[in-house]
């Protein structure tokens with residue numbers, strides 16, 4: 372790799388890289404706004420989580436439901452939140468009645484909200500994020516009722532949006548990601564090129580097998596099945612079973 376004396380364009384970019392590299396009041400402000408609407412909300416939201424997120428078991432769940440609900444978006448029910456759940460931009464997170472979130476999951480909202488329908492379960496270590504630095508309102512993550520977001524699964528929106536129906540089962544370690552970086556400029560790292568997302572729409576009663584990847588711009592019809600390991604880069608018809616890389620129709624359900 373060649374070295375250059377010119378400053379790299381990264382130095383001007385307001386990115387995670389810049390605020391980690393050079394701490395200053397301005398970069399501290401960027402850090403805070405990536406996690407809450409403003410400093411006041413950051414202190415309240417993270418203060419509440421410092422007090423309550425460590426408490427194990429049912430007592431912790433009751434305490435967190437009482438303490439967090441007023442901080443969540445309007446219309447939230449009482450959620451069941453295990454210990455060590457991380458919530459950022461809590462006022463952009465609406466959790467329907469009896470939503471369950473397991474340990475070490477992170478819900479990270481932004482101007483683009485996260486709305487999980489009643490009875491939805493987010494399993495251990497799942498990463499549900501509508502935070503990107505150029506997030507757009509209305510392009511977050513919305514699920515219907517009784518969905519299942521599996522262990523270590525990633526849902527990533529903020530541009531485009533992920534819109535999921537009812538009773539959708541997403542198995543462990545799957546990735547549903549709206550976004551792409553531009554990558555055509557070879558004098559810039561991909562990380563420093565514009566990021567944009569396209570919507571993903573998933574119907575009701577869909578089963579997404581483990582290690583599947585669903586890419587931006589895709590619509591998956593009701594009752595479709597995505598086989599384990601499938602990479603979906605094109606629309607899937609209702610009742611189709613698809614698999615492979617890229618995913619192709621394996622069979623159709625009656």
Ligand SMILES: CC(C)(COP(=O)(O)OP(=O)(O)OC[C@H]1O[C@@H](n2cnc3c(N)ncnc32)[C@H](O)[C@@H]1OP(=O)(O)O)[C@@H](O)C(=O)NCCC(=O)NCCS
Nearest residue numbers: 540542543579580581596597598599600601612614615621
């Ligand atoms: C798709 C799946 C449901 C099997 O469905 P099935 O109706 O029993 O399908 P079959 O095993 O009869 O296979 C039908 C065809 O699909 C292929 N196929 C099955 N699973 C596949 C996969 N994951 N990727 C690619 N092709 C696959 C088979 O090789 C077969 O191809 P062929 O007709 O050329 O021989 C299953 O393979 C699968 O991927 N399950 C997901 C498991 C999972 O993630 N569990 C987590 C619990 S929530």
